[in-house]
Amino acid sequence: xxxxxxxxxxxxxxxxxxxxxxxxxxxxxxxxxxxxxxxxxxxxxxxxxxxxxxxxxxxxxxxxxxxxxxxxxxxxxxxxxxxxxxxxxxxxxxxxxxxxxxxxxxxxxxxxxxxxxxxxxxxxxxxxxxxxxxxxxxxxxxxxxxxxxxxxxxxxxxxxxxxxxxxxxxxxxxxxxxxxxxxxxxxxxxxxxxxxxxxxxxxxxxxxxxxxxxxxxxxxxxxxxxxxxxxxxxxxxxxxxxxxxxxxxxxxxxxxxxxxxxxxxxxxxxxxxxxxxxxxxxxxxxxxxxxxxxxxxxxxxxxxxxxxxxxxxxxxxxxxxxx
Amino acid sequence: xxxxxxxxxxxxxxxxxxxxxxxxxxxxxxxxxxxxxxxxxxxxxxxxxxxxxxxxxxxxxxxxxxxxxxxxxxxxxxxxxxxxxxxxxxxxxxxxxxxxxxxxxxxxxxxxxxxxxxxxxxxxxxxxxxxxxxxxxxxxxxxxxxxxxxxxxxxxxxxxxxxxxxxxxxxxxxxxxxxxxxxxxxxxxxxxxxxxxxxxxxxxxxxxxxxxxxxxxxxxxxxxxxxxxxxxxxxxxxxxxxxxxxxxxxxxxxxxxxxxxxxxxxxxxxxxxxxxxxxx
Numbered sequence: 001x002x003x004x005x006x007x008x009x010x011x012x013x014x015x016x017x018x019x020x021x022x023x024x025x026x027x028x029x030x031x032x033x034x035x036x037x038x039x040x041x042x043x044x045x046x047x048x049x050x051x052x053x054x055x056x057x058x059x060x061x062x063x064x065x066x067x068x069x070x071x072x073x074x075x076x077x078x079x080x081x082x083x084x085x086x087x088x089x090x091x092x093x094x095x096x097x098x099x100x101x102x103x104x105x106x107x108x109x110x111x112x113x114x115x116x117x118x119x120x121x122x123x124x125x126x127x128x129x130x131x132x133x134x135x136x137x138x139x140x141x142x143x144x145x146x147x148x149x150x151x152x153x154x155x156x157x158x159x160x161x162x163x164x165x166x167x168x169x170x171x172x173x174x175x176x177x178x179x180x181x182x183x184x185x186x187x188x189x190x191x192x193x194x195x196x197x198x199x200x201x202x203x204x205x206x207x208x209x210x211x212x213x214x215x216x217x218x219x220x221x222x223x224x225x226x227x228x229x230x231x232x233x234x235x236x237x238x239x240x241x242x243x244x245x246x247x248x249x250x251x252x253x254x255x256x257x258x259x260x261x262x263x264x265x266x267x268x269x270x271x272x273x274x275x276x277x278x279x280x281x282x283x284x285x286x287x288x289x290x291x292x293x294x295x296x297x298x299x300x301x302x303x304x305x306x307x308x309x310x311x312x313x314x315x316x317x318x319x320x321x322x323x
Numbered sequence: 324x325x326x327x328x329x330x331x332x333x334x335x336x337x338x339x340x341x342x343x344x345x346x347x348x349x350x351x352x353x354x355x356x357x358x359x360x361x362x363x364x365x366x367x368x369x370x371x372x373x374x375x376x377x378x379x380x381x382x383x384x385x386x387x388x389x390x391x392x393x394x395x396x397x398x399x400x401x402x403x404x405x406x407x408x409x410x411x412x413x414x415x416x417x418x419x420x421x422x423x424x425x426x427x428x429x430x431x432x433x434x435x436x437x438x439x440x441x442x443x444x445x446x447x448x449x450x451x452x453x454x455x456x457x458x459x460x461x462x463x464x465x466x467x468x469x470x471x472x473x474x475x476x477x478x479x480x481x482x483x484x485x486x487x488x489x490x491x492x493x494x495x496x497x498x499x500x501x502x503x504x505x506x507x508x509x510x511x512x513x514x515x516x517x518x519x520x521x522x523x524x525x526x527x528x529x530x531x532x533x534x535x536x537x538x539x540x541x542x543x544x545x546x547x548x549x550x551x552x553x554x555x556x557x558x559x560x561x562x563x564x565x566x567x568x569x570x571x572x573x574x575x576x577x578x579x580x581x582x583x584x585x586x587x588x589x590x591x592x593x594x595x596x597x598x599x600x601x602x603x
């Protein structure tokens with residue numbers, strides 16, 4: 001039906017005024033109502049639900065953060081006291097350092113590796129292209145919980161595969177969740193395993209948007225593969241790379257499940273808080289200790305501001321570095 | 324004869340070696356999950372570690388089912404229900420709103436669309452603590468409402484559907500529907516929704532995976548008695564971490580549905596992710 005009609009000359013949006021008759025008039029009014037108001041009905045579900053369960057809680061987080069707020073009991077307005085308390089809170093700084101440490105150990109190798117793999121997948125007449133793409137992406141399909149459980153065993157002290165392999169090169173058993181550097185490395189490896197393939201695909205998509213004749217022209221001019229990568233691929237990939245860096249930053253700053261499960265469900269992340277992240281600290285203050293919910297809300301806003309700052313910083317840095 | 328461009332894109336054996344290595348590293352933890360999940364508990368502490376699957380899966384998995392503390396079957400059922408409802412709703416509300424933003428004229432359209440895009444950048448963790456309090460007030464704590472209702476819509480879903488609708492559906496097609504006297508809702512159902520099917524399929528897959536795998540929020544509002552699958556796995560692993568065979572058998576079963584979905588639709592999922600990346 002629609003095919004033959006589609007070729008007809010476009011009709012005006014509203015039908016012409018009806019030639020009288022109550023029934024036609026009613027029909028016309030209904031059409032007008034339909035045209036004017038139905039769009040609002042279609043977008044309403046999003047705004048209603050997001051407003052109630054997305055936007056409102058965010059605003060309320062800001063309000064709570066200005067209070068000494070007990071989730072079950074009393075609430076007193078204290079202004080910015082929660083935020084000044086953050087500045088001298090050792091556990092907060094510890095969580096901040098841990099978050100940044102794990103973030104650096106995961107994001108940097110991950111993006112370099114993704115860049116390398118994407119370049120391999122892009123620059124070649126490859127057999128089994130789909131197989132390789134699917135294989136490197138599949139870690140992203142598994143739940144974080146499953147990843148953390150499996151890696152938890154790989155890093156187990158006495159029978160874990162990682163320590164067993166390290167034994168061959170003469171390295172003694174490492175107590176992976178007992179020290180700062182080792183727990184950061186273990187947690188970062190889970191993040192790397194899960195996200196390298198995803199980033200590879202995004203970077204690959206960006207690379208494929210680069211016109212191929214640029215490479216061919218460079219080849220004729222005698223530029224080698226390495227030079228082509230530096231002079232063509234990297235500069236033209238900049239927008240995609242900024243996107244990937246910011247996405248990794250947002251994810252890295254919110255890291256929660258991997259360290260939580262690595263600590264067997266302990267919200268403080270190791271005996272000495274060796275790997276408690278900011279998101280875990282927020283959870284501890286806001287949802288485990290219900291009487292400090294206002295302080296937890298302040299941590300949430302601090303976390304949000306750190307994410308914003310980090311994204312901005314990365315944006316500027318990546319732009320400048322690629323110039 | 325090799326042409327110039329073929330020479331340029333030639334693949335060296337080193338490339339294959341690197342890619343095969345990356346593929347093996349990606350797949351290995353799944354394989355490991357299956358190896359441990361199908362072995363008896365005492366063979367796990369063997370040195371060297373076992374490398375091939377064993378025959379103890381039924382035994383291990385029956386321990387999971389007998390385990391009252393994990394509520395594995397409840398978790399599985401809950402995850403199926405929640406993920407299905409969330410997926411259906413996100414696709415429906417996303418395509419409705421996406422159609423409106425792409426093809427209908429109304430006041431405030433641009434500013435409303437912009438506000439949706441802005442909300443995509445705010446992390447959900449920001450509202451976590453008050454949302455938890457809201458669930459208590461509403462009496463939804465430890466019910467499936469708490470893990471379903473807040474996720475019935477998605478800004479990403481609206482945006483993705485809007486992008487696809489504006490390029491895949493011609494204005495003439497919609498006008499033709501109007502000339503035939505169809506209401507806007509009818510046009511959506513008979514013309515727009517069928518045309519959106521490829522993108523809606525990708526959105527459905529991505530939403531289902533995300534919902535199935537979500538952890539932080541279900542962990543915050545559900546108890547071990549009424550968990551989703553991921554929450555059940557986490558409690559299982561805390562309490563029975565020495566019984567690796569049991570934990571891994573459960574983890575493998577909980578991961579299997581998504582791996583199957585991925586093997587069936589991986590091409591579309593990857594296509595959707597790569598396409599989305601270029602446009603944003």
